[in-house]
Amino acid sequence: SATDGIPDPALVVLVGASGSGKSTWAASRFRASEIVSSDALRAVVGSGEHDLDASADAFDLLDRIVAGRARRRLSVVVDTLGLDPTMRRAWLALARETGLAAVVVRLTAPERVVRQRNRERDRSVPAAVLTRQLRSARRAMAEIDAEGWDLVVDVVHEPEALPRERAPRPV
Ligand code: CTP
Ligand code: MG
Numbered sequence: 681s682a683t684d685g686i687p688d689p690a691l692v693v694l695v696g697a698s699g700s701g702k703s704t705w706a707a708s709r710f711r712a713s714e715i716v717s718s719d720a721l722r723a724v725v726g727s728g729e730h731d732l733d734a735s736a737d738a739f740d741l742l743d744r745i746v747a748g749r750a751r752r753r754l755s756v757v758v759d760t761l762g763l764d765p766t767m768r769r770a771w772l773a774l775a776r777e778t779g780l781a782a783v784v785v786r787l788t789a790p791e792r793v794v795r796q797r798n799r800e801r802d803r804s805v806p807a808a809v810l811t812r813q814l815r816s817a818r819r820a821m822a823e824i825d826a827e828g829w830d831l832v833v834d835v836v837h838e839p840e841a842l843p844r845e846r847a848p849r850p851v
Contacts, residue, residue: 684709684833686833688755690755690780691758693783694762694787695784695785697763697810698813699794699810700787701787702759703715706759714749715759716749716758717742717759718738721734721738721739743770747774750777750778751778761816765823772828775830781830783831784832786835788821788835
């Protein structure tokens, strides 16, 4: 868009802990057909988005869909946690092979906000799991700068605007 400068086509890898706002951001910025989500694919091959036993099959499908779109030079958004450096390297290599812009979108929100959002969801991630994800996310955010992406977009949490005092009426 005019604001984030992401080219089209691009291979876009989302990075952030659960509840950092990855899927919300992707839906606001890309068509549904451009977004490939490991959670959605767990629900396709498994019993639901949180069926962790379906992860291997879901990621196998995800890789094939991402590669299929990239080879056709269609934009694709990889909606996973994005915290595994080996997976990131493979997606970057695929973007290079297919000539797509290689883009990472880092989603960060204060830990308190992420935890609050997580508590309010139907199926929350256990607190200890979220603690590990948040630590892993901090490490990933630092590593990404040296990985060689064409573009790194930072989406930072914007607190709700406070009600503003009314300006005095001009006389
Ligand atoms: N949310 C919000 N404001 C934002 C972004 C997200 O209130 N700017 C809320 C969403 O409505 C949702 C929750 O925070 O209820 C998590 O957002 P989501 O985009 O689903 O986070 P993901 O990073 O995709 O989480 P997961 O890894 O679990 O899919
Ligand atoms: Mg999500």
